[in-house]
Amino acid sequence: MIEHAMRIERDAPLGIAYTVADAQTLDRTFAPASFDVATSCLALQDVPDPERALRAMHTVLRPGGRAVVSIAHPCSDTPYREWLKDAGGRKLALSIDRYFERTVMRYRWTGWSYEFTTPAVHAPLEDWFRWILGAGFALCTFAEPRPSAEALREHPDLEDAARVPYFAMFGLARS
Numbered sequence: 762m763i764e765h766a767m768r769i770e771r772d773a774p775l776g777i778a779y780t781v782a783d784a785q786t787l788d789r790t791f792a793p794a795s796f797d798v799a800t801s802c803l804a805l806q807d808v809p810d811p812e813r814a815l816r817a818m819h820t821v822l823r824p825g826g827r828a829v830v831s832i833a834h835p836c837s838d839t840p841y842r843e844w845l846k847d848a849g850g851r852k853l854a855l856s857i858d859r860y861f862e863r864t865v866m867r868y869r870w871t872g873w874s875y876e877f878t879t880p881a882v883h884a885p886l887e888d889w890f891r892w893i894l895g896a897g898f899a900l901c902t903f904a905e906p907r908p909s910a911e912a913l914r915e916h917p918d919l920e921d922a923a924r925v926p927y928f929a930m931f932g933l934a935r936s
């Protein structure tokens with residue numbers, strides 16, 4: 762992904778500098794208070810220590826800086842999760858369990874040019890809010906993004922994502 766982005770920047774420069782770094786030690790890679798905005802899209806649940814990554818993000822933001830962070834929604838991305846289906850395969854309800862477990866889940870990705878496994882931290886929402894507030898952020902907004910009616914018309918197979926929350930998004934200010 763990053764090589765692709767770097768290639769595009771080389772071909773059509775926009776003045777973007779790409780750096781590969783560990784989110785947990787961003788504060789060692791960049792000077793404190795050196796960014797106005799930080800974003801993290803569906804990545805922090807894959808980082809072994811999300812709390813540490815949030816603290817590092819807070820450190821590299823200038824006071825008054827903003828962060829937008831999305832994660833897999835802990836209420837649906839649980840250690841046990843299964844869609845109950847009718848005889849025709851229609852999704853009836855999402856069955857979840859073990860929401861309050863703090864654990865690492867392993868996802869096996871198939872159907873790519875190679876197969877791989879990624880770890881994902883599962884923790885209840887109360888942990889995420891504690892990590893965010895503990896890092897020193899103020900919570901400005903919280904959203905649970907889902908497909909619009911228009912998106913559903915174009916992609917009816919996204920229907921399940923309009924019934925249960927798959928994503929959680931935090932709008933944060935560095936105090």
Ligand SMILES: C[S@@+](CC[C@H](N)C(=O)[O-])C[C@H]1O[C@@H](n2cnc3c(N)ncnc32)[C@H](O)[C@@H]1O
Pocket residue numbers: 782783784785801802803804805807808809
């Ligand atoms: C589910 S993917 C999301 C990728 C992309 N942001 C998107 O939305 O399509 C999770 C990403 O987290 C990255 N990641 C995992 N651990 C990380 C860490 N310690 N520091 C920085 N990135 C990490 C992975 O390399 C991967 O690109």
